[in-house]
Amino acid sequence: MKIQKDKPWIVIYSVMALMFIVLHYLLELKIFEPWAEYIPVFKKLSISLFLISLILLISKIISRIVDSQNYLEGNRYNLLRIIRFLTIVLNLIVVVAFLFQNIYAAAVSFGLISLVLGFALQAPIASFIAWVYLIFRRSYLVGDRIQINGLRGDVVEISYLDTSILECSGDYLGNDRSSGRVIRFPNSLILREEIINYSGPQVPFIWNETAIQVAYTSDLQFVEDCLLEATRADFKERYPQPQTYNNEQWDPAVYFRINTFAWMEAVISYPVEPQDTTGRRNRILRAALPMLNAAPDKVRFPEGALR
Incomplete structure (x- = not known):
């Protein structure tokens, strides 16, 4: 075009x-x-x-x-x-x-x-110098998800004086989906604030985790196997390239922890693209919960007095 x-x-x-x-x-x-x-x-x-x-x-x-x-x-x-x-x-x-x-x-x-x-024009000149710094240092590129000075979003434009990001999460959302708001900040901000870049061509994934609550009497090995199966299947479907899927660096893992209240949590830790955190969590839960619910003798969820 x-x-x-x-x-x-x-x-x-x-x-x-x-x-x-x-x-x-x-x-x-x-x-x-x-x-x-x-x-x-x-x-x-x-x-x-x-x-x-x-x-x-x-x-x-x-x-x-x-x-x-x-x-x-x-x-x-x-x-x-x-x-x-x-x-x-x-x-x-x-x-x-x-x-x-x-x-x-x-x-x-x-x-x-x-x-x-x-x-x-000291402020605009500082922002322009910061733009030159961005070009050569490549702290972030268009399309990257970044966080700076409490602002988080996907970079949509890097002009000579400011950067525009499409905000994710924000004041009205409890997940990582786009809020629809565009945030602009002067490029000079990168010279005095730390930048967190969630994206990158060499490291395409970040680690995320999702917890489900199970009773102490559950078969923990069965719970772990179900969560791993659902997570690996989703990853393989989304990234079918063998060299990506077989990389042990991105193999998911399950661990258990005691909840602050009265139940146990099974936590699945898995790699995900920064823009897909909410979608991947939903897909894993939709695949894992039917397997867990199909074995009520092995998996018990805290409910009623069992909480």
Whole structure:
């Protein structure tokens, strides 16, 4: 979709670049001699517009190449952001060079303006520096689930000054599902707060656990076998690749603990993708509880006076 949208712009910028460079040389024709005093300005304007069109054309071509490669979504997003930023910077240089007589004057003016803006816009500049840090340090990418300063959600945008996350859990939910609220925080926050990243291409899973309450008289080995069977079956169905499923690092485990009140808890610990914590818990319970309920002589749940 993005590649198709770039195609007409490539054609438009190509035509514009060709048109401005042709105009630049046409201005040397004798028919324009009556306006000789304006010719240098128009020639400089035409070459500036040609350079801007050329920069935009090259940026669209590079963006199209990046989109066609098999990059991770977060890496692709960062590359496109860098291309867009460099395009803006180069176009600004062309505009400043047009407004001033020479490069030296443009550089001095640009330096003075930057110095003044540096004092006036310290917070946005800090956020921009943090964006550069994010690009190279890769603390999080678009699509990652992160937690920072008490905020938790999935990263949906990393702009030059702030980051937007789609909140999960939040004030109105007791699970890890998306709340529908978008939270934006300045990028500078990452320079002074710790970041918890639940996602990553090398470690796709986090560990979660679900507890069910059973009576002390239950067959604990049977309970453990049922929970492990349900969990492994769900994992194998969702991740059928043999190399993933056979990795002992992600093998689930069951342990038992005494509840604060009067019953025992069987706890199944299992790997899960950060965005699938609620769904995986539901699937495990829907598969395990029928097996447990089908053996009332082996599994007793605390109820009534047995609590």
